[in-house]
Amino acid sequence: MDFSLAREQELLKKMAAQFAENELEPVAAEIDETHTFPMENFQKMAKLGFTGIGVPKEYGGVGGGAVDEVIAVSEFAKKCMASAATLSIHLITPHILTQFGTEEQKEKYLPRLTKGGEVAAFALTEPGAGSDAAGVQTKAVYDAERDEYVLNGTKCFITGGSRASVITVFALTDPSKGTKGLSAILVEAGTPGFTVGKIENKMGLRGSETAELIFEDCRVPASNLVGKPGQGFKIAMQALDSARIGTGAQGVGIAEGAIGLSVKYMKERIQFGKPIAALQGLQWYIADMATKTEAAKWLVYHAAYLHDSGKPFTMEAAMCKMNAAENARFATNLALQIHGGYGYMHDYPLERMYRDAKITEIYEGTSEIHKVVISRAVLGK
Numbered sequence: 001m002d003f004s005l006a007r008e009q010e011l012l013k014k015m016a017a018q019f020a021e022n023e024l025e026p027v028a029a030e031i032d033e034t035h036t037f038p039m040e041n042f043q044k045m046a047k048l049g050f051t052g053i054g055v056p057k058e059y060g061g062v063g064g065g066a067v068d069e070v071i072a073v074s075e076f077a078k079k080c081m082a083s084a085a086t087l088s089i090h091l092i093t094p095h096i097l098t099q100f101g102t103e104e105q106k107e108k109y110l111p112r113l114t115k116g117g118e119v120a121a122f123a124l125t126e127p128g129a130g131s132d133a134a135g136v137q138t139k140a141v142y143d144a145e146r147d148e149y150v151l152n153g154t155k156c157f158i159t160g161g162s163r164a165s166v167i168t169v170f171a172l173t174d175p176s177k178g179t180k181g182l183s184a185i186l187v188e189a190g191t192p193g194f195t196v197g198k199i200e201n202k203m204g205l206r207g208s209e210t211a212e213l214i215f216e217d218c219r220v221p222a223s224n225l226v227g228k229p230g231q232g233f234k235i236a237m238q239a240l241d242s243a244r245i246g247t248g249a250q251g252v253g254i255a256e257g258a259i260g261l262s263v264k265y266m267k268e269r270i271q272f273g274k275p276i277a278a279l280q281g282l283q284w285y286i287a288d289m290a291t292k293t294e295a296a297k298w299l300v301y302h303a304a305y306l307h308d309s310g311k312p313f314t315m316e317a318a319m320c321k322m323n324a325a326e327n328a329r330f331a332t333n334l335a336l337q338i339h340g341g342y343g344y345m346h347d348y349p350l351e352r353m354y355r356d357a358k359i360t361e362i363y364e365g366t367s368e369i370h371k372v373v374i375s376r377a378v379l380g381k
């Protein structure tokens, strides 16, 4: 067993940490306040290769795999959770195309979505299909005469949907077949019949836009189908398995960030004539936060290792995501408590981190859904 990172991964970690400190942290409070998605930061991420992680170099990527994604995403989340989420969720579509795309799709889209600095989105969720992903109602009817799919339906809560130039949309191509009638279809921004609806006003993660996407007789070439007709549910589930490792990394990063801020504050803040770091009650908070975060980190890295080794990792991805999310809320809550009244104030980052951490228990599958996935695996159902 070897728990150490490769030399290139150490360098990646250093680069991601520097980028997060220099470019993400300075705008984190502002983008939360103004609820804006900093497109220029996304393009800087692209320039440095972060948006190409896990994509082969011949298509504009930088190679690497899930471990590399965990490194970058967790470093970003230490300083700006919204930016970490933006990268992590963007990567879903390039990874789907790398695994399931045709040669033509890879050549057409991957360079744009990696070094090209264009955003991608993953559109599965609908008003009536959240945890029950099989409840998708959006339809894609094949028009043989024009060799096109005609999409009708509405997607909701789509991260980056309003900024994306390419969206992987899950739609029923054969509604009579249930999950086996669901397909993955690429839709480009600007396609007639596709409009962006409501941008959600969220509790946290406000530096990332969450949008409603509306498809009304939206025609796309049949060549935009990813994989085979009816393969969409499996593509979505496999993509979510991988993406959940990224969400686990977000949870670990934000917890590490909260610990870092708490340690600094505890050494500076004087009460009862000494730094509050001398108070045993708060020392024990730090011990709990550090231990649980270390455990969460290794569950995430283990799932990423299994992913990169080509071994099954569905259960481990669910475990690492559920655990890291729970710990993100735990650690940001205690960090806020350590900061007392200052932690509750908008001028300090803790209240933002507390709000941001909560989403990790909800998106990319709720903690309850992960218990379904884990228990099914353990019980062999």
Ligand code: CAA
Pocket (backbone or CB within 6 Å): 089, 122, 124, 125, 130, 131, 132, 133, 134, 157, 158, 159, 179, 233, 234, 237, 238, 240, 241, 314, 362, 363, 364, 365, 366, 369, 372, 373
């Ligand atoms: N990998 C490959 N195939 C899988 C799979 C996996 N992880 N999980 C299920 N499948 C396959 C099954 O093998 C089955 O195939 P067969 O019919 O050939 O046997 C098929 O898919 C149906 O599986 P289930 O019967 O298990 O399906 P289910 O309806 O019981 O659903 C579920 C399972 C795990 C609950 C699933 O619905 C689920 O993951 N729900 C949560 C959805 C989710 O995470 N949504 C988040 C969306 S993205 C987001 O949050 C925000 C964003 O912007 C990114």
